[in-house]
Amino acid sequence: MAWYKRLNWVNAIFLIVTPVIVSIFIPLNIIFHGFDWRLVLIFILGCLATSVSITGGYHRLFAHRSYEANWLLKLFYLVFGAAALQGSAIKWCSDHRRHHKHVDTDVDPYSISKGFLFAHVGWVFLKDDPQYREFRSQDLKADPLVVWQNKYYFLLAVIVGFGIPTLIGLAFGSPWGGLLWGGFARVVITHHCTFFINSLCHMWGKQPYGKKNSARDNFVLAFFTYGEGYHNFHHRFEADYRNGVRWYQWDPTKWWIRSLSFFKLTRNLKRVPDSEILKARLQADESLFIAAGSYNERLREIKTNIEERLRQMAQFRKEKLKFEFKSARIELRALLAQWRLARRLYGKRRVEFAA
Ligand SMILES: [Zn+2]
Ligand SMILES: [Zn+2]
Known part of the structure; x- marks a missing residue:
């Protein structure tokens, strides 16, 4: 099949255009309207909410079932997970389960064997392979909240990802600033931090749990990926709710999940002995x-x-x-x-x- 027929044009344009928007319009916004720390705060809070919804929600809860969550927390993950613009929970988890099952092979949707650029972002440019659509997602399709998010994914992504930051910006007279910082900049940064897990976490770091696959443990990457950088451990023990298994290893997602267990929002946290x-x-x-x-x-x-x-x-x-x-x-x-x-x-x- 010709390469352009395999392209997912919507994804490709979005992934190319968003960093361009951020690098042109954020400096212009600062030049013409001055630097506003409140916009940076929207950006930081937006990054935290959407990233933890991907790492703690999409990844460790929905894809790996490494703990159980109260419906309210699930709703939070699904709403802000949509705002991360990485697909619905069903689509994301289906790809991720395929990655674990067939890591480093041709069936792995973001196999590092096809190079850094492909594993990082190139795979998102391609249409889904129909034979693996909704791979191993029966359990997710049995959850009404997950099905609801799948149905209204696009609407949620636009409203929560771009509408709300614009409205917050509007509340203090800077709707464009809110959209740029809380919408576009947040999406670009969150995208690439997640993408590092698929690319660099399979290239750079130690393999204390074995070399059966390319996954690696890396403290620097753990810092930028909310703890997901301990990827060699994760591929060895994917059902564990922790990725940084030692108490001192930087894994804010694990601390978040554990802290919420004191408020009964999470339970049955799985730990490998x-x-x-x-x-x-x-x-x-x-x-x-x-x-x-x-x-x-x-x-x-x-x-x-x-x-x-x-x-x-x-x-x-x-x-x-x-x-x-x-x-x-x-x-x-x-x-x-x-x-x-x-x-x-x-x-x-x-x-x-x-x-
Ligand atoms: Zn991996
Ligand atoms: Zn995983």
């Missing part, structure tokens, strides 16, 4: 040692002992044997220190940039 996460890391390290030609009997013994301590700890916890549990934990820490030392000396782990 720490022992499973540790085992996945050990397995990834083992492959690293093998690839580096440094895996030996001693390392194999340390790994077996770590796994044995994990098993014992689970048993001691069940039997409420406090002393035995703590002793096993002390031994586990010593073994992990040895393992980390070996990884530093023989694993040749380094930050990698995909070719």
